[in-house]
Amino acid sequence: MTTADAVRIAYSPCPNDTFVFDAWAHGRVPGAPALDVTFADIDVTNGMAERGEFDVLKVSYAVLPWVLHDYALLPCGGALGRGCGPLVLTREPGADLTGKTVAVPSERSTAYLLFRLWAADVVPGGVGEVVVMPFDRIMPAVRDGEVDAGLVIHEARFTYRNYGLHKLADMGEHWETATGLPIPLGAIIAKRSLGEARLRELAAAARTSVRMAWDEPEASRPYVREHAQEMDPAVADQHIGLYVNEFTADLGEDGYTAVRGLLERAAAEGLVPPLGRDALAFP
Secondary structure (H helix, E strand, C coil): CCHHHCEEEEECCCHHHHHHHHHHHCCCCCCCCCEEEEECCHHHHHHHHHHCCCCEEEEEHHHHHHHCCCEEECCCCCEEECCCCCEEEECCCCCCCCCCCEEECCCCCHHHHHHHHHHHHHCCCCCCCEEECCHHHHHHHHHCCCCCEEEECCCHHHHHHHHCCEEEEEHHHHHHHHHCCCEEEEEEEEEHHHCHHHHHHHHHHHHHHHHHHHHCHHHHHHHHHHHCCCCCHHHHHHHHHHHCCHHHHCCHHHHHHHHHHHHHHHHHCCCCCCCCCCCCCCC
């Protein structure tokens, strides 16, 4: 396959994505199409999906209602889990967020959707201004008083204490207590125009890449380290352990129930458009 024929894919440089896609990106998945990889933060990939810019993308589950007419949800490769939800951080413990400024990584992120559902339950007066920032700027902004609170994702679960911050709430705990379901975070989507056979081929390649990463975790380390240069290797390993799990290999019944449950509840609150009955179905 020539470079021109390669599948154009965009995902984040975070350890879970580089771990998942390492074997495929480096041509080690037998029979899989070549990948032309672009790295981008989740807020950027969400926008790319809305503009239809890539063949395959890692996006927030929260953006699916806006893009499923052009993209299909792949049943593997993404991030769902338990005990891995976004956190709300503040400088002081037990802060009241009523009318306060909150930094978030994206207004179309699953983290923000979970935050809105949480705030509707526990901040009856409503928060104030919401400011979108790259996720790696949020903790310094809270620490330095630029914002009153921050909604954080990824490895921030393990490092927020280094900034002298306090966990006000865990969005995942709130979601899991309310529903008993895993937390839908990041999805892998592919253009429907590629055709059903190609979509199945892509899903098979993603699933094989995941399993190869589990079978030979050392093989992915150079790729993970290359794109997480400032991250402690132990934190990168924690990150992978938290976000790459059985739902990454196969969404399964619980995974699909969690995704539909999140998006239907969000639609009922007027936060996203309603899903069509078969919107999540994979060819």
